Amino acid sequence: MPTDSPARWSAIILAAGQGTRMKSKRPKVLHEIAGHALVCWVVQAALDAGASRCLVVVGHGRDDVERVLSTRFGERVEMVLQAEQRGTGDAVRSAIEADASLEGRVLVLYGDCPLIPAALLRSLVEKSDRAGADLGLVTATLSDPRGYGRIVRDATGRVHRIVEDRDCSAAERSIDEVNPGLYAIRAGFLRESIARLTPDNAQAQIYLTDVVALAAERGEVLDLEGDMTELTGVNDQRDLALASATRRRRMAEELARGGVQIANLDSLYVDAECEIEPGASLGANVHLRGRCLVRAGARIDVGCVLTNVAVDKDAHVLPYTVATDSSIGEGAQVGPFSHLRPDTRLGPRSKVGNFSETKKTTLGEGSKVNHLSYVGNGEIGERVNIGAGTIFCNYDGEQKHTTVLEDGVFIGSDTQLVAPVTVARGAYVASGTTVTEDVPADALAISRTKQENKEGYAARLRARLRRKKKR
Structure with a gap:
């Protein structure tokens, strides 16, 4: 009945x-x-x-x-x-x-x-x-x-x-x-x-x-x-791609209706477990995988690929950044072309610049890793500046070691820090230095050789090379 x-x-x-x-x-x-x-x-x-x-x-x-x-x-x-x-x-x-x-x-x-x-x-x-x-x-x-x-x-x-x-x-x-x-x-x-x-x-x-x-x-x-x-059921890889495109589009439209700024509804890839708050901005060809969290005011720019990443409010992830199992603090900036490997924790208003890579590292509030650097197994305090081309030498062939940079430290460009090592509060490391021992607070560490200028040497060298070339 x-x-x-x-x-x-x-x-x-x-x-x-x-x-x-x-x-x-x-x-x-x-x-x-x-x-x-x-x-x-x-x-x-x-x-x-x-x-x-x-x-x-x-x-x-x-x-x-x-x-x-x-x-x-x-x-x-x-x-x-x-x-x-x-x-x-x-x-x-x-x-x-x-x-x-x-x-x-x-x-x-x-x-x-x-x-x-x-x-x-x-x-x-x-x-x-x-x-x-x-x-x-x-x-x-x-x-x-x-x-x-x-x-x-x-x-x-x-x-x-x-x-x-x-x-x-x-x-x-x-x-x-x-x-x-x-x-x-x-x-x-x-x-x-x-x-x-x-x-x-x-x-x-x-x-x-x-x-x-x-x-x-x-x-x-x-x-x-x-x-x-x-x-429609999925019977082959073409069906899978079509169903995936339909699902992605639906999810993008739902996010846009909920107040998320979407640059391109057809090129956004967001996994189902991700959470994006109203007021966030997602650029074209952005991939958010696993369980990402993007807070209001955060901007994820074109081509970024984030997996299990939390992006706090007003943070800016610049184009083509790749990040995994990490967190990006309030107002922080990452990229372009940066790579945050697992266990990277960026504090508020910190910065990781272009072509820099981090791994298992905490970067304190206002600290910067601006260009072309590798920072692995690092504990970095607040207001630290890490110059271009800096390398954290964290692996001895058997195990990883930690580099500690306390608050206010300045690291000059082209520096190598051989872990385990600590640079204490307010210390300054000169450009081109290889640091193998702890640096005391407010000290200057410098290990490069003394510069010597040989007057007229360049002209004599060029003449000698030209004579060899004519033979």
Whole structure:
């Protein structure tokens, strides 16, 4: 009987296939879009739609798929093994047989459809319940329906059955209404009908689509029209790239509507776990990967690639900076063409300039590493100036050592600091110095050789070289 509100319902997600058209060793459902595996997008959509349970049918690459899902969702997902891939109907049978307690309505969907909106899933379940239908499904219309099962309707316009592409007659092949593969099925009916399925088709597989005809025999099949741009599955690398572009564009538009300044909606790459506050600015071809945090007022300029980086308010990351597992303080400036390697911590209003590299280093408030320097394993205080071409010699061939520069230190250009070494507060290191011992507070360290000028030597040298050249 029809009901006014849906009871608790479960989702079965089919993720056992190999995906040979991907031409990859990785299971198809583990290929990623915006930092999440395809199957994770589908599971999240089902949970967001209100699924009380989520069963994922695994097979090819089982261990890897289970590890990814368990890491992300924990106990919110349950794994079911399809030991032998014998079709979609057999996959659902594996889930049904693994859990006799499934009741209410069961939503069945594929694990390679990363753009499915939760609202559509919720609507399908609710409308199927209100209609009291044994089975509800989503249909869509395509100008080129090749590869998809066709929706065959009876004379009254009701869904009668689904015919897979390989099994279509000439007349059926001309039908442009297709089956995207989304079903909301009453659990009791699903058990009964699954038991009746046989592999009597061109592929000798057990088709879940045959359940539709069985439901039509008993009563009306509820159908809900969907948008194929949201329902398309990923079958090869081209599909993956197209789905990724669609997802990126949606995320960029959502950020822009929320107050983030986006230079180019089509060239922004932001992973799903990143957080960008209103008032931040993102340039063209910016990549934010993993779990980045960009505070209000921060500017990430063209071509930057940040992975697990926190950028505080009013900081400016100049073009083509690469940073990983680091933090950039309030009002700090980085780049252009800088490289912040893991465990770099830049304090407020600090600066790392062009072609400089840092690693496992803390840079205090107002301190500067302006040009062409390597700063690794450093503890740098406030208001420190590190001149161009400075090198922290932190590795002795066996282990890394720390260089400490206390507040107010000035390091001249072309300096080498051989760790472990400490330059105390207010000290000055002359340009061209190699520092191998600690420098006391307010002292001057200088180790270069004394300059000697030989009058007229350059002219005599040039004359001698010319004579050699003429020989």
